[in-house]
Amino acid sequence: MRQKAMFIVPYALWIILFVIAPLVLIFYQSFFNINGQLTLNNYAEYLTSGVYLKMTLNSVWYAFLITLVTLVISYPTAYVLNRLPNKQFWLLLVILPTWINLLLKTYAFIGLFSRTGTINGFLQFMGLGSHQLLFTDTSFMFVAAYIEIPFMVLPIFNNLAEINPSLINASYDLGATHWQTFRRVIWPLSMPGVKAGIQAVFIPSLSLFMITRLIGGNRVITLGTAIEEHFLTTQNWGMGSTIGVVLIIAMFIIMFMTGDKKQKGGRH
Amino acid sequence: MKKIFTAFLAIVVICILLALGDVAFNQQKTGGGKQTLTIYNWGDYIDPALITKFEHQTGYHVDYETFDSNESMLTKIRQGGTNYDVVVPSEYTVQRMKKEHLIAPLSHQKLPNLKYIDPQFLNRSFDPDNRYSVPYFWGTLGIIYNDQKVNGKDVQHWEQLWNPRLKNNVMLIDSARDVFAVALITQHHSVNTTNYHQLKLAQAHLKQLTPNVKAIIADEMKMYMEQNEAAVGVTYSGDAREMININPHLHYVVPSEGSNIWFDNMVIPKAARNKKAAYEFINFMLDPQNAAQNAQYVGYATPNKAAKKELPKKVTNDKAFYPPETTMKHLQVYRDLPLRVLGEYNDLFLEFKMFAK
Numbered sequence: 001m002r003q004k005a006m007f008i009v010p011y012a013l014w015i016i017l018f019v020i021a022p023l024v025l026i027f028y029q030s031f032f033n034i035n036g037q038l039t040l041n042n043y044a045e046y047l048t049s050g051v052y053l054k055m056t057l058n059s060v061w062y063a064f065l066i067t068l069v070t071l072v073i074s075y076p077t078a079y080v081l082n083r084l085p086n087k088q089f090w091l092l093l094v095i096l097p098t099w100i101n102l103l104l105k106t107y108a109f110i111g112l113f114s115r116t117g118t119i120n121g122f123l124q125f126m127g128l129g130s131h132q133l134l135f136t137d138t139s140f141m142f143v144a145a146y147i148e149i150p151f152m153v154l155p156i157f158n159n160l161a162e163i164n165p166s167l168i169n170a171s172y173d174l175g176a177t178h179w180q181t182f183r184r185v186i187w188p189l190s191m192p193g194v195k196a197g198i199q200a201v202f203i204p205s206l207s208l209f210m211i212t213r214l215i216g217g218n219r220v221i222t223l224g225t226a227i228e229e230h231f232l233t234t235q236n237w238g239m240g241s242t243i244g245v246v247l248i249i250a251m252f253i254i255m256f257m258t259g260d261k262k263q264k265g266g267r268h
Numbered sequence: 269m270k271k272i273f274t275a276f277l278a279i280v281v282i283c284i285l286l287a288l289g290d291v292a293f294n295q296q297k298t299g300g301g302k303q304t305l306t307i308y309n310w311g312d313y314i315d316p317a318l319i320t321k322f323e324h325q326t327g328y329h330v331d332y333e334t335f336d337s338n339e340s341m342l343t344k345i346r347q348g349g350t351n352y353d354v355v356v357p358s359e360y361t362v363q364r365m366k367k368e369h370l371i372a373p374l375s376h377q378k379l380p381n382l383k384y385i386d387p388q389f390l391n392r393s394f395d396p397d398n399r400y401s402v403p404y405f406w407g408t409l410g411i412i413y414n415d416q417k418v419n420g421k422d423v424q425h426w427e428q429l430w431n432p433r434l435k436n437n438v439m440l441i442d443s444a445r446d447v448f449a450v451a452l453i454t455q456h457h458s459v460n461t462t463n464y465h466q467l468k469l470a471q472a473h474l475k476q477l478t479p480n481v482k483a484i485i486a487d488e489m490k491m492y493m494e495q496n497e498a499a500v501g502v503t504y505s506g507d508a509r510e511m512i513n514i515n516p517h518l519h520y521v522v523p524s525e526g527s528n529i530w531f532d533n534m535v536i537p538k539a540a541r542n543k544k545a546a547y548e549f550i551n552f553m554l555d556p557q558n559a560a561q562n563a564q565y566v567g568y569a570t571p572n573k574a575a576k577k578e579l580p581k582k583v584t585n586d587k588a589f590y591p592p593e594t595t596m597k598h599l600q601v602y603r604d605l606p607l608r609v610l611g612e613y614n615d616l617f618l619e620f621k622m623f624a625k
Contacts, residue, residue, distance in 0.1 A: 006272060034607045051619045058622070110488070115497045132436070134497065135483045217483025218442060221622045232339055233444065234614045235607060 023248065029241035034234075042242035052226070056246065059222040062141075063205035067152075069145040070201050071194065074152035078193075079186075081153070082160045091157060098150045106214050109143050110134065113215070135217035143215045144208060151204075152197035159193025160186070195258040203251050223247060305545040306331040308341065308352040310532070313405075315565035322552050328545050345370055345537060352537055353546040359394040359531045362401045363604035371535045373399050378547040381554035389531065389571035392601055401533035402550055405568035407505035408591065408599060409446055409528040411521045412512075417499035425523045426454045429500065430477055437499040438480045439489050444610075444617035445602060446528065447474065447484075450502060453526045460603040464612060471616045475623050484621055493518060504530070505589055509567040520588040526598035531571070 033039045046052045081090050097105065112118050113133040120130040133139050163186065171181040209224030218225070223243050230240030305322075307314075311334040319330050333352070335341040338361040344350060346368065357365060365371045376382055376398075385403060395401045413423045417437070422428055429438055429450070440447050449459040451470035461467065482498050493501050494515045503511075508520035534553065536546045552558060556574035563570040563579060569589050570576055576584055584590055591599070605613070 010272075010276060034611060049615075051615065051622065055618075055622060110491070114492070114495050116495050213442065213485055214488060217439075217485055218621050219481075219483065221618070225621070226618060229614055229618060232337070234611045235339070236611050239611075 026241045026244045026248070029237050030245050032238040034236050034238065039238075042238050045239070046242055046246065052243070055221055055223060055226060058220075059206050059224075060250075062144075062208075062220060062222060063202050065141060066144045066148060066205045067198055067202045069141060070148045070152045071197065073145065074149055074197065075156055075190075075194070077149075078153050078156035078160055081157055087161075091153075094153050095150050097146075102147060103210060105147060106143060106211055109139075109146075109215060113139055134215065135219055137216075137220065140211065140216040140220050143211055144205060147211070148201045148205065151200040155196035155200065156190060156193040159190045159196075163189045198258050199254060202254055206250060207247055303327070304329045304331060305354070305542055305549055306333065306352050307354045307356075307549070308333050308335060308345075308350075309354075309356040310334060311336060313356065313532075313566055315562050317565075318553070318558055318562055321558070322549060325552070326545070326548055328542075328548075330549075342370075345539075348539065350537075351539060351541045353540040353542045354549055355535050355537055356404050356532050357535060359392070359401075359533060360602045360604040362533050362535060363394045365535065365537075366395070366400055367604070370537055370539075371400050372538050372540065372543070374402065374536065375547075379551050379554065381551045384554055384556050384559070384572050384574040386571055386573040386576075388596070392531070394531075394601060394603065395533070401535045402554065403571040404532045404534050404553070405506075405563070405566065406529060406531045406571050407568055407589075408522045408530070409441075409449060409502070409504055410508065410588070411523065412493055412501045412503050412508045412518055413521070414493065414496060414499050414515075414517050415519060416496065416517050420519060420521075423500055424521055425525060426450050426527075429480060429502070432479070434480045434500060436480065436482050438477070439482050439492060439498045439501040440484045441489065441501075441503050442484050442486045444613040446502070447617060447620070448613055449528050449600075449602075450474075451477075453523075459528055459600045460605065462605060462609045467612060467616055471620055474620050478620075478623055506566075506568045509589065513567070522588065522591045522595055522599075524595045524598065526600060527595075529596075529599035529601055531601070 030042055031038055031040065033041055077094070081087050081094070084090050110117075114120070115130060115132075115134075117133070119133060124130055167185055167189070168181060171185045176184065206222065207224035207227065208222055209228050212218060212220045212222055212225055223246070227240045227243050227247075230236045230243070305328045307330060309332065313334075314332070319332060322328070323330055335344070338358050341355065341357060342361060342364065345352070345355070345365070355371075362371070379402065382398075382402060389403045389406060390398055411423050411426075411429070413420065418434070422431065422433070428434075445459070448467065448470050451473045452459050452461060452466065455466070455469060455473060457463075457466045457470070483492075485492070487507075489501050489503055490507055490511050492498060493503075493511045496515070496517070505520060505522070508518070512518045512520060534550050536543060536550075540546055553562065554572065556572060556578055559570050559572040559575035560578035563572075563575060564583075570579070576590075587595075
């Protein structure tokens with residue numbers, strides 16, 4: 001018994017120091033105004049100023065779009081990957097870009113999208129003229145989705161790999177078409193993977209800020225931009241923390257919405 | 269069980285060893301404190317040859333550490349535990365550091381070379397009588413334009429940025445004070461205004477600029493302007509100099525109706541360990557020969573009158589970087605505003621950015 005308790009100590013220590021303590025600190029900071037006085041004003045301002053609410057809606061909307069695009073691309077990818085020979089190798093290729101630093105990848109996209117970049121060079125060569133690609137919603141979504149794709153593919157892939165093939169065979173044996181099998185068997189069984197993927201993509205997307213500036217040219221503003229500004233420029237840590245708390249709450253809502261509700265037998 | 273305990277113990281031991289090693293290393297590095305001079309400056313903001321020269325001349329060992337924003341430097345010094353001997357903050361940060369008692373007053377007797385500084389850069393509002401700081405470089409906020417995309421005549425003044433012909437062709441620096449300075453100047457208000465109504469007016473004016481705004485970015489602007497991504501950018505003279513060196517089609521203008529003038533200044537923190545070396549170093553950097561060499565390397569405008577004479581005429585006659593008297597009169601220095609007002613600038617700026625579509 002005591003042995004077991006000892007096993008927990010390192011983990012507990014880790015969780016307390018690096019998960020719980022920062023959360024508590026953010027929560028604590030959010031109750032202070034710029035002069036260090038205890039106040040609820042930060043929350044009041046957040047809820048009444050309109051700017052922050054609009055920004056939150058903006059963030060949620062973009063995060064939703066990014067997640068949707070990522071899902072639409074990732075699900076078929078994961079599905080096809082699962083059927084390929086050497087699937088581990090192909091999966092490795094999908095994961096490989098995550099080994100490269102995020103900023104580096106973003107800068108690479110600047111090289112591709114800029115006026116004198118590769119894509120415009122190609123368009124001009126084809127006689128289509130040069131276009132404004134950077135600093136548009138499309139380019140922002142493109143880069144954000146590109147960066148998030150591995151995090152969506154991975155859980156879906158793992159989930160699809162776990163599906164018992166005999167269930168699928170049984171479906172075919174019972175006369176279901178490909179579509180019916182997919183809709184009635186594979187899709188429901190892969191839901192946990194999809195949910196995990198959504199969690200892994202939606203939450204970070206809410207607070208993207210480097211890409212909003214580098215690719216979006218600050219024409220896309222998310223809560224991440226506001227947090228950065230409050231901590232680095234205005235030094236209003238209270239307001240920055242308040243937005244942080246809002247993000248944490250948003251995270252819990254997403255977790256709750258996509259979480260595995262205790263499956264009590266399920267529908268038959 | 270035993271294994272876990274051993275592993276746990278090993279981690280603890282390693283941590284302790286690392287901590288001890290760090291302390292020992294630091295002691296070695298500072299070597300009793302008298303032989304080392306620690307400089308905390310912006311990245312790539314001094315000619316390394318001058319550091320070597322200083323080391324040879326005086327026998328001190330120089331540690332050169334860098335920061336990338338006034339705010340991050342301030343946070344580090346505020347937290348204590350640092351022993352920088354010379355730091356180079358911008359003027360509004362000098363004011364803040366003064367207020368927070370982080371820097372020591374200077375003894376001008378120990379800085380005989382101070383006489384070489386152009387009087388117009390001394391005794392400025394952010395530090396009366398230069399009690400705490402000595403100017404290092406200065407520069408301006410201005411307009412950089414690409415002569416392939418726009419006629420120089422069309423971008424001599426701030427108000428011209430609002431011209432519909434520049435639709436989606438203007439890049440702004442991602443800084444609340446600088447962007448508001450542009451709008452405030454066009455409305456003949458002070459760039460240090462604390463009047464919320466004036467700020468609101470400025471914001472309204474900025475919102476009319478949105479169709480022309482291509483992006484609001486930071487350092488990346490250099491790269492974009494060099495690559496002909498946009499016709500016009502609002503940026504600092506120092507960055508402009510770098511861009512022009514790479515793309516000769518770029519030109520820099522300081523609007524004659526006014527702009528911001530900034531100073532980077534040498535100060536000695538209260539926590540300095542080697543004040544004697546710090547004075548020697550500041551004096552060394554004020555020497556006309558050294559200041560000129562440094563200005564040639566860094567490319568910013570020097571406040572050192574004697575050094576300016578040493579520089580090639582081509583550099584000092586460049587009106588973009590050494591603006592004429594008539595423009596200089598209209599340049600304004602940022603004052604360190606109360607955090608509350610700074611918050612207002614930034615909130616309004618954030619709102620403007622959200623609008624920037």
